[in-house]
Amino acid sequence: MKIVAFKIEGNGTFAQDVPAFAEAIKSSGADIVLLPGNSRVKRSAAAAAMRAGAEIDTNVVDVEVADGKAVARRWVYRQRIFTTFSRAARPWVIVTDPSLFGEICAKVGAESGQFSAADAATRTKINGVENAGTGGESTIKPDAKLLFVAGAGWTKKQADGALHFEEAASTITGFLGKSGASLGSSKSLVDMPEAAAAFTFMSHMNQVGQTGATPRHQKGLSTCCHGEEPHVVGWRFVNERRAVNLDANCGWAQGKADVVYVADAFAVMKKVNELLG
Numbered sequence: 001m002k003i004v005a006f007k008i009e010g011n012g013t014f015a016q017d018v019p020a021f022a023e024a025i026k027s028s029g030a031d032i033v034l035l036p037g038n039s040r041v042k043r044s045a046a047a048a049a050m051r052a053g054a055e056i057d058t059n060v061v062d063v064e065v066a067d068g069k070a071v072a073r074r075w076v077y078r079q080r081i082f083t084t085f086s087r088a089a090r091p092w093v094i095v096t097d098p099s100l101f102g103e104i105c106a107k108v109g110a111e112s113g114q115f116s117a118a119d120a121a122t123r124t125k126i127n128g129v130e131n132a133g134t135g136g137e138s139t140i141k142p143d144a145k146l147l148f149v150a151g152a153g154w155t156k157k158q159a160d161g162a163l164h165f166e167e168a169a170s171t172i173t174g175f176l177g178k179s180g181a182s183l184g185s186s187k188s189l190v191d192m193p194e195a196a197a198a199f200t201f202m203s204h205m206n207q208v209g210q211t212g213a214t215p216r217h218q219k220g221l222s223t224c225c226h227g228e229e230p231h232v233v234g235w236r237f238v239n240e241r242r243a244v245n246l247d248a249n250c251g252w253a254q255g256k257a258d259v260v261y262v263a264d265a266f267a268v269m270k271k272v273n274e275l276l277g
């Protein structure tokens, strides 16, 4: 069993140390790699082990090798239980308590490995930029006067008891094409896998709200969206607000919109599209 110890000291960044540690683990050809658990090692060793295809344990206070089998010991449950354990996976990276590193290395007769911080190329390389919305034209237009928001209601069963995904998609894209509006969405709609096939023009980038975007259009028109607070906080820079909802008690009607049309958005937007020609 080959046991290699790397005496790592000083300082280093995560971005440089992870590839350097990973390379050291791989090129050592060791079954077991011992590292001292100082702050530098603890910052980067787990990520490096993953890159090197190794498994890792930290806070180890003892290692013993007997009959070709290695076991490690550490405390768990806030020092209440002292455990002895082993792993079949190789390489196995063992990060020891820093003060016990020398003692453990000597005990198991570890070879000392050479480590040098890599001059790793750490800058992110941009391969290209893709517009929000898959394929085709972007539906996010920050300069548009109007923000048109589609909610999950477009994907709900309608009065006839049926779903109307295709009609919803063509009504929304028809309106966007004619009006030049930017498209926003509620979280419920962008998170809905069944809607993704029909709503290919929309992605998470369209989501408005607490966990989404805060667009700054002059006007906003919300359709089939309930007007929940986590969504409406994303409207804080949209001053003139209107909503179309079947529910007269929806969030928009609770003082969040200037005008609420209690109506079927399918019918309203169909008519609007006709009027726009």
Ligand SMILES: Cc1cc2nc3c(=O)[nH]c(=O)nc-3n(C[C@H](O)[C@H](O)[C@H](O)COP(=O)(O)OP(=O)(O)OC[C@H]3O[C@@H](n4cnc5c(N)ncnc54)[C@H](O)[C@@H]3O)c2cc1C
Pocket (backbone or CB within 6 Å): 150, 151, 152, 153, 154, 156, 158, 185, 186, 187, 188, 189, 207, 208, 209, 210, 211, 212, 213, 223, 224, 225, 226, 227, 228, 229, 230, 231, 234, 244, 245, 246, 247, 250, 263, 264, 265, 266
């Ligand atoms: C921590 C946290 C963060 C969140 N962040 C966000 C966020 O960033 N953005 C966001 O959007 N949400 C966010 N949410 C989720 C949010 O609370 C709501 O669940 C979500 O916005 C509801 O989406 P919705 O209004 O499209 O869907 P629903 O609540 O399902 O409402 C659909 C509406 O469509 C109406 N409707 C149905 N058919 C028609 C029709 N034919 N015509 C007219 N109206 C119709 C219904 O009356 C209903 O009001 C967050 C939630 C949490 C807990």
